[in-house]
Amino acid sequence: MYEFVRGEGIYLYDKKNKPYVDLISGIAVNNLGHGNKKVQKAVKKQVGRYSHQMVYGEYVIGPQVKLAKRLANLLPDNLQSFYFLNSGSEAVEGAMKLAKKHTGKYKIVAMRNAYHGSTSGSLSMMSDEYYSGPFKPLLPNIHFADFNDERSLDVIENDTAAVFIEPIQAEKGYIPASQKFLEALRIKCNNTGTLLVFDEIQTGIGRTGKLYAFEHYNVLPDILLSAKALGGGMPIGVFISSKEIMASLSDNPILGHITTFGGHPVSCAAGNAALKYLTNSNLIDEVEEKEALFRQLLVHPKIKGISGKGLMLAVQLDSFEEVERTMKRCIERGVIIDWFLYNMECLRISPPLIMTKKQIGEVCKVVLDALDE
Numbered sequence: 001m002y003e004f005v006r007g008e009g010i011y012l013y014d015k016k017n018k019p020y021v022d023l024i025s026g027i028a029v030n031n032l033g034h035g036n037k038k039v040q041k042a043v044k045k046q047v048g049r050y051s052h053q054m055v056y057g058e059y060v061i062g063p064q065v066k067l068a069k070r071l072a073n074l075l076p077d078n079l080q081s082f083y084f085l086n087s088g089s090e091a092v093e094g095a096m097k098l099a100k101k102h103t104g105k106y107k108i109v110a111m112r113n114a115y116h117g118s119t120s121g122s123l124s125m126m127s128d129e130y131y132s133g134p135f136k137p138l139l140p141n142i143h144f145a146d147f148n149d150e151r152s153l154d155v156i157e158n159d160t161a162a163v164f165i166e167p168i169q170a171e172k173g174y175i176p177a178s179q180k181f182l183e184a185l186r187i188k189c190n191n192t193g194t195l196l197v198f199d200e201i202q203t204g205i206g207r208t209g210k211l212y213a214f215e216h217y218n219v220l221p222d223i224l225l226s227a228k229a230l231g232g233g234m235p236i237g238v239f240i241s242s243k244e245i246m247a248s249l250s251d252n253p254i255l256g257h258i259t260t261f262g263g264h265p266v267s268c269a270a271g272n273a274a275l276k277y278l279t280n281s282n283l284i285d286e287v288e289e290k291e292a293l294f295r296q297l298l299v300h301p302k303i304k305g306i307s308g309k310g311l312m313l314a315v316q317l318d319s320f321e322e323v324e325r326t327m328k329r330c331i332e333r334g335v336i337i338d339w340f341l342y343n344m345e346c347l348r349i350s351p352p353l354i355m356t357k358k359q360i361g362e363v364c365k366v367v368l369d370a371l372d373e
Helices: 037-049 062-072 088-103 120-124 129-135 150-155 179-192 243-249 265-279 283-297 320-332 357-372
Strands: 004-008 011-014 019-022 081-085 107-111 142-145 160-165 195-199 223-226 237-241 305-309 312-316 346-349
Touching (some): 019 357, 062 081, 062 265, 088 120, 088 223, 088 237, 088 243, 150 179, 160 179, 320 346
Parallel strands (some): 107 160, 195 223
Antiparallel strands (some): 011 019, 223 237
């Protein structure tokens, strides 16, 4: 069992001060690495002011407003209203309620092999019975379509409140949606009066080479979910929509969705600092080139292919046993790497965006040496 006592840049350090490359960013959370000075300063400053107050809308919470304004300036006109929460799973739950309340419909469609979280509502949208079965009964009226299969979109009907989809399916091994599929999905939702929800909890905040992955496709969601890297290492989540749609939660009942700690001032201060740092840098612009370098260097007889986009890559091996062996050898050599829930024959690579080309070369050599052993 490894215990890390501090972090700096792309590294975590154990009690003996041995460095380990965090090649998974705490699962796509630490996009700016560990110990970013701007984020640390914002957290300390906000803690020195106040750490909590009631968040039900009676009072203006400055850090929330600043983060919302910064995001609003980066998003399309139909995504200008924000409901901040504590996590990605909470964002999913809030979006489910919002879709039902706004449309007056009850049916939800999700994609097979998607992952939206582990709370009861998000778990209901998990098609794999191995993970969801032990917790039944779950939510009714959940239906599934096949990712990247336009024929399966017939399951979306006039009584469908929302379709939830990851533009890049994470736990299946970073599988990008096709342009044709997302366009067909958008049209189907338009024709049936269904809200389209993009779960960008893992793909967001620069990881794919755009702030959000939907920008690669020029297909707009009605509701956008963000979390993970948005908080700069602090816990946060948000569902984002238009003012018209979001207003559905304001009455009947009053306080249609509430949260004690959602949009916590310290988390929002950290998120604002992280987003400012990211967008004022060239880190997002460098993602494509860094992706190409990983693909160029990770060539080995045991590697059957690499899927994904940007700095979220899945390295296909022969078996889970080989994945386990490689993970063990990598961490012994000071590299933290991981696998996927639905594709256990793949290694997960989602490093901090601050990783340099030199560091990419060094870490790829460690992975290749581990495969050679």
